[in-house]
Amino acid sequence: MSANFSKRAVSGVRNLHPYQPGKPISELERELGLSHIVKLASNENPLGISARAKAAIEKALKEVTFYPDANGFYLKQALANLLHVAMEQITLGNGSNDVLDMLVRTFVEPGDQVVCAEHCFIAFPISAQAQGADITTVPAKDFGHDLPAMQAAVNEHTKLVYLVNPNNPTGTWLRERELKTFLQSLPSEVIVVYDEAYFEYACGTPEYPNAIKLLSEFPNLVVLRTFSKAYGLAALRLGFAVSNADIADLLNRVRQPFNCNSLALAAGVAVLEDKEYLDNAVEVNRAGLMQLADGLQKLGLSPIPSLGNFLCVDLQRPARPIYEALLKEGVIVRPIGNYGLPNHVRISVGLSEHNTRCLEALAKVLA
Known part of the structure; x- marks a missing residue:
C-alpha cells in the first residue's frame, strides 16, 4: 500500500500552487516544431550578455x-x-x-x-x-x-x-x-x-x-x-x-x-563596470516601451503605463486563447490569470524587430 505523502507535508505546502515561469523557447520548439521563435514572456534583457x-x-x-x-x-x-x-x-x-x-x-x-x-x-x-x-x-x-x-x-x-x-x-x-x-x-x-x-x-x-x-x-x-x-x-x-x-x-x-x-x-x-552596456539596455527598453505602447494603441488596446521592461495590457476578452494562438505564430507572451487578471497579458520589451513581430502576430490573432 502506497503512503499518502501529501498528508506528511507541512500545511502551508499542501495547498500551494508552484510558480509558473514563462514558456521556454525550447519547449515551444518541441511542442509545435517551430523555429525563429520570439520570447517576450519573462522580462529578460534582449541584448545578450555584456x-x-x-x-x-x-x-x-x-x-x-x-x-x-x-x-x-x-x-x-x-x-x-x-x-x-x-x-x-x-x-x-x-x-x-x-x-x-x-x-x-x-x-x-x-x-x-x-x-x-x-x-x-x-x-x-x-x-x-x-x-x-x-x-x-x-x-x-x-x-x-x-x-x-x-x-x-x-x-x-x-x-x-x-x-x-x-x-x-x-x-x-x-x-x-x-x-x-x-x-x-x-x-x-x-x-x-x-x-x-x-x-x-x-x-x-x-x-x-x-x-x-x-x-x-x-x-x-x-x-x-x-x-x-x-x-x-x-x-x-x-x-x-x-x-x-x-x-x-x-x-x-x-x-x-x-x-x-x-x-x-x-x-x-x-x-x-560595464556602464555602456547598462546605458544601452535602458535606452533600448525606453524605445521598445514606446514602440509597443504605440502599436497596442493602434490595435485599440490600452496598456497600463509601465516603468519596467514590459507592458501589461487588457485584451478585452479572455487572454488564454489569445496567448495560445500567439504560440502558434511563434510568439511567447505571458498570460497572467494567476495574478487575478484573466483578460491581461504581459509583454516583455524585445529588440525592435521582436516587438514588431509580436504586434503583427497579435493583430493577426485578434482579427
Whole structure:
C-alpha cells in the first residue's frame, strides 16, 4: 500500500500552487516544431550578455572545479562602492527570489501576518504560504499598491510588508513622497521588503525613489535588486538585498552556503563596470516601451503605463486563447490569470524587430 505523502507535508505546502515561469523557447520548439521563435514572456534583457561579463565568465571557468567564495567578497565590495553602503549591509542570493525566501524563513512563523498587494509578484505569497503565514492581500488601486489600505491592514501580528516598485506584472510605480509617508506610518518592528528588480529602468523617472538612500532613516527597510533584468544575467541567478547590518546578519545565518556560483559572481562584478552596456539596455527598453505602447494603441488596446521592461495590457476578452494562438505564430507572451487578471497579458520589451513581430502576430490573432 502506497503512503499518502501529501498528508506528511507541512500545511502551508499542501495547498500551494508552484510558480509558473514563462514558456521556454525550447519547449515551444518541441511542442509545435517551430523555429525563429520570439520570447517576450519573462522580462529578460534582449541584448545578450555584456562583453565584459562574458570575458569574466570565460576566465572563471578555469576554477569551476573549486567551490565559489561563499561570502562573495569581490561582488559585495563592488556593490558597496557603487551603492555607497557597507559590505555588511549586503546579502547575496541565487536571484532576488532567494533573498525573498530568506526573509520569510528568517522572520515569519506559522500564524504570523504578512501584507502584500493584489497583483504583486507572486513569489512572495508563495514563500509566505509555504512558511504557514497568514497572508493579507490588499486590493489593488489602479492596478498598483493602495498604501493607505496596506497600512490599515498592519496589526500586532504583522512581520513583513511587501512592496514592488515598479510592480510586476502591472508596471505601476510608487512615488518617493508616498513611499516615505507609508514607511513613517508603520511600527518600527514591521519589516518592509521593497523589491526594486526593475530599478535600473525606472531610476531616471521624476519622483521615482532610490530606496537604498532611505535605509539610514528606516532601519526596518530591506531593498531587493537583481542582475536578471537590466544587467542581462538571468540564467546565472544573481540578486541581492541591502538592509541594515543587523538584518543582513540574520539573513546570512539562513543563507545556503555557496548559494551564488563562481560564474555568476565573476559576471556580476564585470557587468557592474560595464556602464555602456547598462546605458544601452535602458535606452533600448525606453524605445521598445514606446514602440509597443504605440502599436497596442493602434490595435485599440490600452496598456497600463509601465516603468519596467514590459507592458501589461487588457485584451478585452479572455487572454488564454489569445496567448495560445500567439504560440502558434511563434510568439511567447505571458498570460497572467494567476495574478487575478484573466483578460491581461504581459509583454516583455524585445529588440525592435521582436516587438514588431509580436504586434503583427497579435493583430493577426485578434482579427
